[in-house]
Amino acid sequence: MNADNRKGELAELKGQLRQLAGSRAPGVEDLKRELYKKVISYLTVGIDVSSLFSEMVMCSATSDLVLKKMCYLYVGNYARGYPELALLTINFLQKDCQDDDPMIRGLALRSLCSLRVKNLVEYLVGPLQRGLKDSNGYVRSVAAIGVLKLYHIAPSSCTDNDFPVTLKALLLHDSDPQVVANCLCSLLEILSIEGNVSEAALREKESLLHRNVILSLLNRFKEFSEWAQCLVLEVVSKYVPEDAQETHDMMDVLDDRLQHANSAVVLATIKVFLHLTMSMADVHQKVYERIKAPLLTLVSSGSAEQSYAVLSHLHLLVMRAPMLFASDYKHFYCRYSDPSYVKKLKLEMLTAVANESNTYEIVTELSEYAANVDVAIARESIRAVGKIALQQYDVNAIVDRLLQFLEMEKDYVTAETLVLVKDLLRKYPQWSHDCIAVVGNVSSKSVTEPKAKAALVWMLGEYAYDMSDAPYVLEGFVQSWAEEDFAEVRLELLTAVAKCFFKRPPETVQILGAALSFGFADANQDVHDRALLYYRLLQHSVEVAERVINPPKQAVSVFAGDQSSEIKDRIFDEFNSLAVVYRQPSYMFLDKDQRSPFAFSEDTGSSIIGPQSPGREDLPSDIDARDNDLLLSAHEKEDSRAVSNGSHGYSSSKFHTLQEFTDSAFAPRSPSPTQPIRNARATPLPPAAVSSTAASPLLAVDDLLGLGPSASAEPFPPLKLNPKPVLDPASFKRKWGQLTVALTLEYTFPAQAMVGLTGPQPLVRHMQTNSVQCMASGNAPLKFFFFAQLADAPANTGFFLVELVVTTSSGLASAKIKADDSSLAPAFADSLQSALSKFGSL
Amino acid sequence: MDGVNYLHVKVGGLLFVATTRVNLSPALVLELLQRIARVTKDYLGILNEDSLRKNFVLVYELLDEMIDFGYPQTTSTEALKSFVFNEPVVIDAARLPSLGPAALFIQGSKRVPGTSVTKSVVANEPGGRKREEVFVDIIEKISVTFNAAGYILTSEIDGTIQMKSYLSGNPEIRVALNEDLSIGRNEYGGGFGGGVGMVILDDCNFHESVRLDDFETDHYLTLVPPDGEFPVMNYRMTQEFKPPFKVFPVIEEAGPFKAEIVLKVRADFPATVTANTVVLRVPLPKTTSRVSFEMEPGAVGQSTDFKEANKTIEWSCRKIVGGSEHTLRAKLTLTQERNANIKKEAGPISMSFTIPMFNASRLAVRYLQVVKKSKSYNPYRWVRYVTHSNSYVIRT
DSSP: OOHHHHHHHHHHHHHHHHHHHHOOOTTHHHHHHHHHHHHHHHHHTTOOOGGGHHHHHHHTOOOOHHHHHHHHHHHHHHTTTOHHHHHHHHHHHHHHTTOSSHHHHHHHHHHHHTTOOGGGHHHHHHHHHHHHTOSSHHHHHHHHHHHHHHHHHOHHHHHHTTHHHHHHHHHHHOSOHHHHHHHHHHHHHHHHHHTTTOHHHHHHHHHTTSHHHHHHHHHTGGGSOHHHHHHHHHHHTTOOOSSHHHHHHHHHHHGGGGGBSOHHHHHHHHHHHHHHTTTOHHHHHHHHHHHHHHHHHHHHSSOHHHHHHHHHHHHHHHHHOGGGGGGGGGGGSOOTTSOHHHHHHHHHHHHHHOOTTTHHHHHHHHHHHHTOSSHHHHHHHHHHHHHHHHHOSOOHHHHHHHHHHHHTOOHHHHHHHHHHHHHHHHHOGGGHHHHHHHHTTSOGGGOOSHHHHHHHHHHHHHTTTTOTTHHHHHHHHHHTGGGOOOHHHHHHHHHHHHHHHHHSHHHHHHHHHHHHHHHHTOSSHHHHHHHHHHHHHHHHOHHHHHHHHSOOOOOOOOOOOSSOHHHHHHHHHTOSSHHHHHTSOGGGTSOGGGOTTEEOOHHHHHHHSSOOOOOGGGSOHHHHHHHHHHHHHHHHHHHHHHGGGGOTTSOHHHHHHHHHHHHHHOSSOOSOOOOOHHHHHHSSSOHHHHHTOSSSHHHHHHHHHHHHHHHHHSOOOOOOBOSSOOOOHHHHHHHHHHSOOOEEEEEEOOHHHHHTOSSSHHHHHHHHHTTOEEEEEETTTEEEEEEEEBTTOOTTOSEEEEEEEEETTTTEEEEEEEESSGGGHHHHHHHHHHHHHHTTOO | OTTOEEEEEEETTEEEEEEESSOOOHHHHHHHHHHHHHHHHHHHSSOSHHHHHHTHHHHHHHHHHHEETTEEOOOOHHHHHTTOOOOOOOOOGGGOGGGSHHHHHHHHHTTOTTOOSSOOOOSSOSSSOOOOEEEEEEEEEEEEEEOTTSOEEEEEEEEEEEEEEOOTTOOOEEEEEOTTEEEOSGGGTTTTTTOTTOEEESEEEEOTTEEOTTHHHHOEEEEOOOSEEEEEEEEEEOSOOOOSEEEEEEEEEOSTTEEEEEEEEEEOSOTTOEEEEEEEEEEOOTTEEEEEEEEOTTOOSEEEEEETTTTEEEEEEEEEETTOEEEEEEEEEESSOOOTTHHHHSOOEEEEEEEETOOTTOOOEEEEEEOOSSTTOOOEEEEEEEEEEEEEEEOO
């Protein structure tokens, strides 16, 4: 449809509407209906029909309900953009609010509240007040939501007219369950927003959790619609019952909800159960038993999307209590028809529930998946087998299976398996003979993936004694050095050749020489440095080199977990929410300013309006150094990841902190540190020490050991902070993501300070007077994101970011500090601590 | 994305999407979307792009009543009736090729709930007299995994009793289930002690409107059905049952570049029942270049296809009568010398089918009683059974 054509049609519609407006002829309503329908379908497909506004309103003087509804829809759509036109409609909407038909009253009230035009608020209050007292439940429930709409347009006129109080009264006494439900959600939303600014509202919100409210809600629970039930359950889950008896009573009332067909109701009920029984270990466990079957049923009924949502929750529970689900492992077998995201979850659960009694069957099943057409799933299942092997003591059968995988001669299967065999050997060196025999048969040419190659190379180096042709295979690799695209493999190769050299010197010495000279010429900094390091170590003393590069190893008993238990607990607290599906606590995926329970600090609000976007080119030159620093530390990360095959057990954050100390200790930076962490792990030297001291190791080590502690103990000159720093939330988020924790700090508030700390606001204000701004804060637990900036730092640099969590019961505050320039972090920590100590003493 | 979370469900080729900025329950949103889709379908009769396009106004009206300011309000078709006034523009089902019975079956096997087995009368027949009808469908999706030796590794039945009621005045309905039904395996010592003839469900859940007062003793569900389509009961069962099909694959080597696969399918259900749209899929070794098929003589309604892209053969039979046996011979030509274990490279075989008027669990509706208001009131009552394959895998 071209523009002219459309204009013509609109004009025609306009004319027709005008004609009909005054007409009273029979059948005119039908004609109007047709026209209205046309207008609305235009509106839906995105054509601007706002030019018809006045005609539409003129025609709306009708008693026909269908017409009215269409008209309301139209008005609701355009009112916001055309406030002056919206005024035209107020009159008839207000009149309709007093119609005899409750349906029309409700409709009109809803449309009135949906206009979203600020200057019409005055016309809203009256009808709303009447609506809340209406004799008809439909109108009251519309009005209850209307109050919330009003609050979003004009918060003050909502609270000034005591609407929350009215809502609360209705909440307890109204006869219509839908009204009660709507009151509840309006109140919750209003009070939680209001609660961030006013203490009274916060207390008001807590009073919603009072026993009377909860009991009155529960008593009429069955009357609510399923959606309202979800809402009520969500509220109930925050309630703490007075005694065990009450808990049991509540659970009795809610027990049959577990049989509900609506997964939302079931999950909400489960949340209540889990939270209620948190402190009663034995009942808590029974709850798990109780909810198992309903959850499994939900997973298999419903659409794929729904079952995924439920499965994610099941996954969370399985991860928390794998033993309880051990006998249900068959339910987690993948089905042919499952989408791959479901299969992936199931594989993880299978891994988790594996125990001594079911391992054999699970691994048999998983082995079947390894031949799966879906390569991603096949890989996952091999990894799952490996993980199970790492968990169990009886790995005999599993190792056999893994070795069978190697015989399948599928590239990706071989690749995944090699990585796993390597991990297994690190944990169970006693299996080396069996494994090595098979691994030795793997043709090095069939392995193409870098990870697998690195694993193979590692094994060649590590078990050079057992594999007769190890040096020659390595030689092959070294000769094709130039074709090896991945630094990860080349690094591993250097180390392996060196290790091989210590074990079988005569056969390897030439290869080592070749590898080192390739290494020197390598374009990759890390490879180059590692070659150099080895060379100098060897030059210094072969024994020392061996001690560094090839120390006797202990079997790794625990591999670093992928998620901290703190995060898992947090997700568990947010059971039945998106957090579970994303497997992230909500603060990680929600917009800071949109998070409902978290307030955006008003005072920084003004500074956010102009988010500056510094172009890369106009960064002052002194930043480059820092940028470099950042880049380098990114390098180190990469490095530690590259070798991390061998060093999962090693805490990389510790490494970084140490690294930062050396940075400040040695003014001219030595070339990027590339020491093999894996090997250094077992040596007594602190890893960072080796790294930056290629020139004269021993001296520097002494130096550092002397310097390290004293550096941190030194008092820092007080930092000058910018009193009005500017940082928009997005940059904050980005920085927070990029930087590593430079320092952590613990501080205990004295009791008198805690008295003043009932909400986040007092501390936010206090910190502001100390040039530390709040980005976001939250209640329960008290949590803050602060930031500060160096006084003379150019835009977007010199920032310090702080996450502060305060435990209200003990007054213990723990802070994580991240900084653009981490060398200044200790100094900042000092000023932060002194600022905190002043709190409450004012 | 930008702090906004997008959730969607796919129903009948349409996406229903919701957005949110808060951390709410995903199950709630998805259930709600699913419900919206179902209510819309109840109103429009058919849910597709065309019917939505023609009924914008009605859909707006429905959405308006179902959700207010992001909070769900009423979502029962029946309650909405009093608020919704637009009449649906009915799309003629016959004109739409995609909605033939076969398509519906396919939808069903994609686990779309709310797909009744066959198309029935549209909710609000404009002008016309309403027919007093109630449909009860027992839909089962079965998952079976056979191991290479032909034994059942795992089996599970996920069933739903769906009801679609067009009864005026919302009378009470009684649905009586098997006498020998029991729920929960533990009561009977792992589920096998309860006698061979028992139908034992592992677990089930019920719709809101169902009253279970007499369920424990007499095994019937009493309910006042809301209008439209809804699941009365979902159940899950892992009790052993006789799988409807047995497949005997034989993979033979016939020279260095050749292999032969023989598939034999036996229908293990009564001859009165016929399975529809049976499809077997066999993944072949990656090196397969050509396949020639040999069907049994006199095969009707069968077709075979070799999908070059993912190296799979598809053997579809329009109909398989209970008790019959069918065989397919496929000769493969390989580009490379085959590996020692060709069996590992071919398979697992998956199978999909639909068997109307058959249910593997033997759960049955003994009778369906509409509590009568008057003598002359005798609505049509339909009870239908159907079994879909969910995941029917035969390992080689």
